[in-house]
Amino acid sequence: MTIQRERPGVTVELIAKAKERVVPKSGVVLVPYQAEWGAPDELVKLGSFEERIAQTFGKVDTVELAAEGGATILAYRMTNGTATKAAYEQADAIRVEALYPGLVGNELKVTITVSTSEPGKKELQVTGPLQTEKFSFADANELAAKTSQSNYVRVKKLGETAVTIVPETALTGAKSGTVALASADSTKLFMAVSGADFDAMYLPFDDSAVQAAAKQFMSDRRTQNKKLSTLVIGGKAADDENMAKHIERSVAQNARFVVNSAIAGQHNNGKVYGSLEWAAWVAGMIAATPAHESLTAVVVPLKKALKDWGHTDILSALGSGTLIATRDGDVYIIESAVNTLAVLGTHEREDYGKIRVSMTLDQIVNDISQVGKKYKGKLGNNDLGGAVFVSAVNAYMTVREQQGAIDTGWTFTDKKNGIGDRRGFLLSAKPLDAIEYFDIDWEVL
Template sequence: MTIQRERPGVTVELIAKAKERVVPKSGVVLVPYQAEWGAPDELVKLGSFDERMAETFGQVDTIELAAEGGATILAYRMTNGNAKAAAYEQADAIKVEALYPGLLGNDLKLAIVASTSEPGKRELQVAGPLKTEKFSFADAGELVAKTSQSIYIRVKQLGETVITTVAETLLNGGTSGTVELAAADSTKLFMAVSGADFDTMYLPFDDAAVQAAAKQFMGDRRKQNKKLSTLVIGGKAMDDDSMTKHIERSVAQNARYVVNTAIAGQHNNGKVYGSLEWAAWVAGMIAATPAHESLTAIVVPLKKALKDWGHTEILNALGTGTLIATRDGDVYIIESAVNTLAVIGTNEREDYGKIRVSMTLDQIVNDISQVGKKYKGKLSNSDLGGAVFVSAVNTYMTVREQQGAIDAGWTFVDQKNGDGDRRGFLLSAKPLDAIEYFDIDWEVL
């Protein structure tokens, strides 16, 4: 008889019962983008302003929008594979090449002059969007070593010929890898990021077919890779003033792990963005907001909405799980932090339609899975081994309760049904939503 093997791991099934588990999220947002600078077709984690500037020079609006809430960015520059890096070369001496391929490299200015800091040496100066870098050197070997940390270029030694001085000149030969995004690009994207860890994913495609494929990708990723994340989508700019079009997207998704934004208009920075770009801001806010906090009523950096929705449109949006911003005095706020789940399916509940509850569910599953990875293959399938895992998870769940993500009375127990390399555990917990409606009875005396 052939042994039927499965990949070792941790399985946490969400079953909608009177008692449940809970999940919030906070942390990393995946932002695929197109630009003329940045590591091509590669995942790059950007945890600070300085890192974002060095990687993109601050020229990618969706990355900056996603970072506004404080989330860590997992950037992925999408190219067609044909981009080439700009360069400058001295025969049999050195080749100076732009750090990344793309047209922006053609704007980098290079000069080799007498050193301004070390007499007797020469100096390579590279002027770019952020600053001018200067590298003093006595020979090619020293120059190669010093430029290894440049944010603009890398230098290769081609031979033993002495490097000569040169007046300011532009690097050249850089070509673009940016083309209009097509469905095939989304397939390549999904394959590249399927194993990555992120809390939310911004989808830079407004095509309905690609959005359907993205939902399928996220669903498969949850089931097969045990990686739970939330997808955030927007629509076509020409449809942003139509609530009917926004609702169509939500109805097509109808999943607790998909958020559809209808926010569009002028950002406080003066730029006008459609719902597709604002989706990056929403994805970043969801990732950055602790799971025990709600996005409902948070202020949106929206100076002027493309359209101020009427009462009926607002109710229709909420009823279909469409995330909208409404005017509240001098500012715009998130009306209600809803995802696209509107028609409840198997093993789902009404409160799953709120971002806070859904994120709490996902975060707890992801975090317990991480605990499982720590102990996978290291604990004996015995009551003692089960007790070690229960203890670790109980410690984590206690913190979740203290944060207000789950209600008191939760349990995590070993079912003591160990058989071979498999053992079952039962998690019971109630996720806590935020108060959005205040019903006050006034007894007039």
């Protein structure tokens, strides 16, 4: 029997994209961080625990916090550009250089000895934070080729002199590129990640001016780059017990695409984090949570809050759009999954103040836009071309309705107003919020 094959098209792409949205790991969270190891000033996607370990050795708390919900990490190590790599060298033979710049390189140790696995060869042993790697080699060329897979080093051949046996020796010469973050670093960060695709972004700055700039950056991405995502911020550790300070941050933002974390205290792992670090966990959860699920009442891995908020503080937080964790029996939960939108602007509604609704809006726009980019210039500007795109989006929206992300009764129609290379379409759909308040009338008989 002959296989009946169909040409892949936009409809298939959109259905696949819609189905991805109920898989937690489909979400991507951008986590800028500072450390003494990792690719400097470069975006690196980390989709698994093994990839995070290779990049950060698991020592960057904000990266690990963001990954707890299952989201894919888009990591960006911030440096001042002066970091250098540690190295060990044998003149006219080889140079063993740390994979990344930073002070961790000075902790790496190398040993060159007789190979125990391949008689007649020598062996390079590299001892690092995770394990000891061993590479047997006959000459410098073989060693350079094999260490291309090392998590710690790279070897370069310098000349024709034979590699000599040496006892354990530490790499030296590394310099740190880590300094206290300043506003100039945020500008560099925004420029570097402007074109990246991510669902949520963790901001590692507690300065109010930088947070205002970050809000503008995210707004510009939405309007100019057509890339919609959510910004998550936190505050200064010294202010974390002061609800007025948390509310002040929320009021300054007042945007559905900004979430303000007021969670602070001891994590279940035993470490104490302020609201700025907990913002990374919140950002990861936002990216990882499927659009048909709410973060309201999600258990927070908080062993002991820095402060257990009273009823007045809780109401003030909710009224200002401040995300808080409250004690519920033996655990802490997110009181309500709110963003900082509290004062409605033009074309905004009250339910836009919920993370679930806002994320659904962004996801639908992002998904249709991203898939549309693949097919722009390929459909004729006539009723047939318009009908193909309408059919594709209808298939996508049907899946989103089945997921429970949007209500029934949605429509996507072709305006049939094509002129030149432009054509208009109209999407009408209602994102579904979650039930948070149950009003029960009890008639006692």
